[in-house]
Amino acid sequence: MTGRLRNWFRSRPLRSRLALLTAVAVAVAVAAVSLACWFLTRAQLEHELDSSLRNTSLNPDSVQSLLRDCRLGTTPPPVGGSYTVQVVLANGFVCTSGKAAIPAGAGELAVARGQLEYVLHTVKDDDGREMRVYTYADPTGLSAVSIARPLSEIDNSMSTLGWVLLLVSGIGVVGAGAAGLWVARTGLEPVNRLTDAVEHVTATEDLAVRIPVEGEDEIARLSRSFNAMTAALATSRDRQAQLIADAGHELRTPLTSLRTNVELLARSEETGRAIPPDDRRALMASVKAQMTELAALIGDLQELARPDAVQPGPLGVVPLHTILRTALDRARLRGPELTFVTDLAPWYxxxxxxxxxRALVNVLDNAVKFSPPRGTVEVVLMRGELTVRDHGPGIPPDELPHVFDRFWRSPSARSLPGSGLGLSIVARTVQQAGGTVSLAPAEGGGTVATLRLPGAPTPPPEL
Structure with missing residues (x-):
C-alpha cells in the first residue's frame, strides 16, 4: 500500500505535489495545535472544577439537618444547589442530597474515620454519570462530607470546543491547500518558462532563445545557467560550422591540385601519349607533396577535433629539453641552409x-618558414621559458591577435605551404600543459615566440 501511494504521489505534477505537501504540513500543524488546545483547555476546566469543589463547604447545621432527615426516612431537601452533597459516617451509613447516590468508597470511609484529610477523585453515581467528588472531614469529626459535580459540564464544553476546532482546522487545511496551489503555480512559473524554452530548443534547435532573469534566487540562477548553456552551445555550433567551412576550403586546394595531376596521368595512360620524363617526375613530386599536405591537414583537424576538456593522452613528467632537441633535429631537415643557435637548460x-x-615542431617550422635564406633561428630554454626567434619579415601588430585562430593565415603567408592550424595546435597543447604561449615582434626585426611551461618534479635517475 505504501509503495502504491508513493508511486501515485510521484506521478502527480510538481505543482500538485507541492500543494498537497503544503496542505498535509498545515493539517499536521493544525491538528497538533488543536489537540494541544483541547487537552490544555480540558485540564484547565478540570482544575477550575476541582478548585470550585475545594472552596465549597457546608456548615455543621446543614450536615446535621441532612443526617436527621435521612434517619427519619424523609427525603432531604437539596442543600448544595447544583452540587450533589453526601454525608458518609464512619460505620458506612450514607446520606445523599441530590439526584443520585454516589458510591462511598474506601477513600470516603477513610476520611470519615479520620485516616485521611480529604479525597478528590472521579466516580460514577447510581445513574451512571461521571462525577468529580471532593470528600473532606466534617469539622465535628463525626462524618465525612462529599461534594460532587458532574463531569458532563466539562464534556459538553469540550465537545463544543472540539467541533469548533475541527471546523476551523478544516477551513485552515482547505485554505492552506488553495494557498499552496497558488504559491506552487506562482513559484513554478519561471520553471514553466524554462521548460517551454527547452521544449522550443528541442523542437526547433533555435539556440538564440533566452529566458528573462529576475531577482537573485535559485530560479534566477537556473535561468542564467540555461542562458549561458544555450549561448555556449550556439558558440560551439558556430565554431563547428566555421571549422567545417574552413576545413572544406583548405581541403579543396590540395584535392583540386591532386585531382588535376591524377587526371593528367590518367589521360596519358588512356591516350598512349607518354609524358616527358622530367614533366612526369615533376608531376609525381607534386602529387606526393599534395598528398603530404593533405595528410598533415587531416592530422591537424583530428588534433583540433578532440574536446578541450579531454586530455589527449596520459600526462607524465617529461624532459622538455630532450623533446626540444628532437624537434630541432626535424626542423634542421626542413631548413638545412639555416643556422640554429641553441641554449637549452634542463627543464621537466x-x-x-x-x-x-608536435607543438614544438610547429613553432620551429613557423620560424623556418619565415626565415630568410641562410638566416638564423635562435632557440633558448631557460627556467621553463622557451623563446624561438627568427629574423624574417615579422608579423604586423594588427595581425598578432589572430595568429592562434584556426585556419587564420597572414595575407603575406598565404603563398607558403601550411593550413593555418599549426599555431592553434601549439596554443591548445601548451594550455593543456598549464602554460602560456605568445608571439611578438622581435627587436631588430623578425618574430619571437615565447612558451612558458610550469615545472614538474625531476624524476629520479634510472639505475
Missing part, C-alpha cells in the same frame, strides 16, 4: 610527450 614538465613534440 608534466605533459603528453608526442603532443608536446
Amino acid at each position: 614538465v608534466r605533459a603528453e610527450s608526442p603532443a608536446l613534440e
Whole structure:
C-alpha cells in the first residue's frame, strides 16, 4: 500500500505535489495545535472544577439537618444547589442530597474515620454519570462530607470546543491547500518558462532563445545557467560550422591540385601519349607533396577535433629539453641552409610527450618558414621559458591577435605551404600543459615566440 501511494504521489505534477505537501504540513500543524488546545483547555476546566469543589463547604447545621432527615426516612431537601452533597459516617451509613447516590468508597470511609484529610477523585453515581467528588472531614469529626459535580459540564464544553476546532482546522487545511496551489503555480512559473524554452530548443534547435532573469534566487540562477548553456552551445555550433567551412576550403586546394595531376596521368595512360620524363617526375613530386599536405591537414583537424576538456593522452613528467632537441633535429631537415643557435637548460614538465613534440615542431617550422635564406633561428630554454626567434619579415601588430585562430593565415603567408592550424595546435597543447604561449615582434626585426611551461618534479635517475 505504501509503495502504491508513493508511486501515485510521484506521478502527480510538481505543482500538485507541492500543494498537497503544503496542505498535509498545515493539517499536521493544525491538528497538533488543536489537540494541544483541547487537552490544555480540558485540564484547565478540570482544575477550575476541582478548585470550585475545594472552596465549597457546608456548615455543621446543614450536615446535621441532612443526617436527621435521612434517619427519619424523609427525603432531604437539596442543600448544595447544583452540587450533589453526601454525608458518609464512619460505620458506612450514607446520606445523599441530590439526584443520585454516589458510591462511598474506601477513600470516603477513610476520611470519615479520620485516616485521611480529604479525597478528590472521579466516580460514577447510581445513574451512571461521571462525577468529580471532593470528600473532606466534617469539622465535628463525626462524618465525612462529599461534594460532587458532574463531569458532563466539562464534556459538553469540550465537545463544543472540539467541533469548533475541527471546523476551523478544516477551513485552515482547505485554505492552506488553495494557498499552496497558488504559491506552487506562482513559484513554478519561471520553471514553466524554462521548460517551454527547452521544449522550443528541442523542437526547433533555435539556440538564440533566452529566458528573462529576475531577482537573485535559485530560479534566477537556473535561468542564467540555461542562458549561458544555450549561448555556449550556439558558440560551439558556430565554431563547428566555421571549422567545417574552413576545413572544406583548405581541403579543396590540395584535392583540386591532386585531382588535376591524377587526371593528367590518367589521360596519358588512356591516350598512349607518354609524358616527358622530367614533366612526369615533376608531376609525381607534386602529387606526393599534395598528398603530404593533405595528410598533415587531416592530422591537424583530428588534433583540433578532440574536446578541450579531454586530455589527449596520459600526462607524465617529461624532459622538455630532450623533446626540444628532437624537434630541432626535424626542423634542421626542413631548413638545412639555416643556422640554429641553441641554449637549452634542463627543464621537466608534466605533459603528453608526442603532443608536446608536435607543438614544438610547429613553432620551429613557423620560424623556418619565415626565415630568410641562410638566416638564423635562435632557440633558448631557460627556467621553463622557451623563446624561438627568427629574423624574417615579422608579423604586423594588427595581425598578432589572430595568429592562434584556426585556419587564420597572414595575407603575406598565404603563398607558403601550411593550413593555418599549426599555431592553434601549439596554443591548445601548451594550455593543456598549464602554460602560456605568445608571439611578438622581435627587436631588430623578425618574430619571437615565447612558451612558458610550469615545472614538474625531476624524476629520479634510472639505475
